Amino acid sequence: MAEPVFERLCLVGIGLIGSSIARVARKRADLARTVVATARRPETLARVRELGIVDVVEDDPCKAVEGCDAVILCVPVGAYAGVMAQIAPHLAPGCVLSDVGSTKGSVVRDLSPLLPPGVHLVPAHPMAGTEHSGPDAGFAELFDGRYCIVTPLPGSDAAAVEKVREFWRRCGSMIETLDPATHDRVVAIVSHLPHLIAFTICGTADDLAEETKEAVMKFAASGFRDFTRIAASDVDMWRDVFLNNREALLEMLARFSEDAHALGRAVRYGQAEFIEDRIRRGRKIRRELIERKQA
Template sequence: MTGHHDTTGNSPLFGTLAVIGPGLIGSSILRRARQDGTIAARLVACDASPAVRARVAELGLADRVEADPLRAVADADCVILCVPVGAVAEVGAAILPAMKPGAILTEVGSTKQSIIGAITPFLRPDVPFVPTHPMAGTEYSGPDAGFATLFDDRWCLLTPLPDTDPAAVSVIETLWHRMGARTRIMDAAHHDRVCAIVSHLPHLLAFTICGTADDLADETRSEVLDFAASGFRDFTRIAASDPVMWRDIFLNNRDALLEMLARFTEDAQAMARAIRWGDEAFIVDRIERGRRIRRSLLENRQA
């Protein structure tokens, strides 16, 4: 079914690649594909917003810019949904009937069980669906935020369904390798737990600490803004992220996120107890573990 995709590296992987939602991730995919001739011969971008469409055309990110998703996907060999998590299933359900047999549907959402559960009723046996999550990004959003090297050395996690055509999974792995990413295949539930701790909880903490600072008395609050370079700044970078996207992620990964938050809360209480009672060994152990993790990230080229 996916035999017409060339994974040898000589000619493009896809004749036509369609990106629905050319924001940070979508526009980075388009930029990379523009730069690398082995990804797709033709690029189509689609967005509901006239301003986004105009900007994508201005930046020359695609060969065709469409307002209508059905037109955008009609001749595509691969469609990548890059819309917020809460909209993936709705957009997927709308475009699936218009896709051609053998074309691959994929998406880049940060929560997997919710997306798979919502889109499954609309899937077609002749259109393989390969959910993915490129773990890359910045705090900026929109088509101007993307860049061709965004995925270099970053992980892209694939969470195929048990009955997903292995050939299609292999094609999408090849796509992400050509994007510069490393890939790993994992179960959707496991993915959601991993992302709850490495991505979703840190964002929740960043939004919350900024809220706490914002609620302080006026004179303290102005000092927070004056002296932020001492660590608060790193939280504000994460907290600058897109609100709609993160609202959707929190609500769609509710169970795993609340579980990790509960564990974190217990650990924070343990740290509070150690500080209260002067348990120096406990405090030093926690700090050492943080340093060790940072070193590992640097060695793994993920920092």
């Protein structure tokens, strides 16, 4: 049996992702010897106590992180700066500070300035999730076979980076390493823009005249249904993701928008070949995903 990666791990925030980490740690003893959880809302902490998925529940984040050799932020990325201002003075020297946020440039921006000397910042992004949220939504298998992107900074402590990698490997993830800027562009197109589109098309449908809307709901089983699944995601999390990956998201929205209008124009003017070419590219991408066993 391997030694635990961390002796005392603090999860700051314990929703879908945090509570899934806690459940992995319950299942296998080599992740963290002791797991501490803290959260802003007393109801969440009460529920975590009931669920019995961590060793220590602590309502004061400053006390929660004290003496920990690892702290993982599992709150919406918009809350990072505020949380860091609270906990920074209480982080132990040598502590590994990581997170699970879907944006990484903003994490570096918000956490680096307050980082105490000797504390190692190693941001990470487990690419896993469901449309559900809260401590009841988590499960130990959430990260199985999913990518976790680790985005170390130039000069990051190599041992700390390897600990974070090993931590996620033991959670079942496949580890990849990217710089924060590339990470943010990639997730903007594969995840953030699809979510923006899904939220939007639901709103567009909602705005249709009452008679049509009724029919829309009735017949939504085709293409639309897939879009609404991802549109059911957590409000606070996605608001923060959009606001904290603004540049990359707006760039991808602009590119997409140009392309959508080019296709719309081809439809207007009956340019069959242009339309066929676009459809073929969609099929090509799909085939690539199938070959990579990602579809």
